[in-house]
Amino acid sequence: xxxxxxxxxxxxxxxxxxxxxxxxxDMNHEYMSWxxxxxxxxxxxxxxxxGAGITDQGEVPNGYNVSRSTTEDFPLRLLSAAPSQTSVYFxxxxxxxxxxxxxxxxxxxxxxxxxL
Amino acid sequence: GDSVTQMEGPVTLSEExxxxxxxxxxxxxxxxxxxxVQYPGxxxxxxxKATKADDKGSNKGFEATYRxxxxxxxxxxxxxxxxDSAVYFCAIRGAGGTSYGKLTFGQGTILTxxx
Numbered sequence: 001x002x003x004x005x006x007x008x009x010x011x012x013x014x015x016x017x018x019x020x021x022x023x024x025x026d027m028n029h030e031y032m033s034w035x036x037x038x039x040x041x042x043x044x045x046x047x048x049x050x051g052a053g054i055t056d057q058g059e060v061p062n063g064y065n066v067s068r069s070t071t072e073d074f075p076l077r078l079l080s081a082a083p084s085q086t087s088v089y090f091x092x093x094x095x096x097x098x099x100x101x102x103x104x105x106x107x108x109x110x111x112x113x114x115x116l
Numbered sequence: 117g118d119s120v121t122q123m124e125g126p127v128t129l130s131e132e133x134x135x136x137x138x139x140x141x142x143x144x145x146x147x148x149x150x151x152x153v154q155y156p157g158x159x160x161x162x163x164x165k166a167t168k169a170d171d172k173g174s175n176k177g178f179e180a181t182y183r184x185x186x187x188x189x190x191x192x193x194x195x196x197x198x199x200d201s202a203v204y205f206c207a208i209r210g211a212g213g214t215s216y217g218k219l220t221f222g223q224g225t226i227l228t229x230x231x
Contacts, residue, residue, distance in 0.1 A: 004159070033218075042120075042205060042221035043160075058218070090159055103148075103209060105219065107159035 002026050006091050006108035013081045013115045021076040021111050023091030030096045031103065032074040036060065036087040037110075043090065049074055050096060081115045088112050118143040118210045122222030129196055129229050137191040137225045139180075139206035147208040149173075149182055149189040150219065154203040163191075163204070196229045203227070 007022045025032065033048035045058030049068040063085060065077040074093075078085060089112075092105040123138040141147065148167045152160040164173030169184035178193045189206060206222040 040223050042223040045218060048218065104162050107161065109159045
């Protein structure tokens with residue numbers, strides 16, 4: 001099925017470990033993004049990309065790196081995990097539309113990360 | 117910057133009750149407004165949207181009207197079902213920014229519907 005695929009669904013890390021959350025979409029979407037979801041805080045944008053080779057920071061980028069080498073993939077890297085990064089992470093993608101349009105994001109199912 | 121304030125939850129209703137979840141926003145210009153829904157164990161999915169003042173978005177019996185004068189986009193449903201139990205998020209895309217799909221979300225409202 002077409003959509004956004006995230007792996008892994010669950011991960012437990014120790015403080016200081018590194019890992020990569022994978023995100024892939026097969027809809028040829030130009031725009032891809034990573035959000036984290038924390039209780040009572042909604043979703044907050046970590047990083048986003050408007051095309052291969054182009055990335056930018058969102059609202060809460062510290063402690064995370066991204067790259068976009070292909071249109072399909074947008075991995076999120078945690079270089080040295082901290083307990084404050086315990087959260088549910090969502091990847092989302094969309095077509096880029098005109099300034100007057102309304103982007104509709106397609107979300108993955110989420111990755112639940114626990115840092116001990 | 118842009119911000120969204122949603123009605124605090126959780127909200128618990130009996131089946132066939134009327135639902136309102138309040139949402140107000142702060143943004144420059146004329147943002148696009150959205151309601152997303154998250155069912156247990158799943159990612160978010162679009163429920164409805166509105167792109168200009170007085171537009172009414174509707175889907176699956178849910179409705180919301182873009183009220184520019186009160187900067188609001190309240191979600192309503194006349195008769196909820198158990199299957200509507202989920203987390204509901206109000207979101208905006210500011211017209212003052214780029215067209216890169218950066219959404220600002222509210223904190224989410226948990227809805228539980230009992231038979």
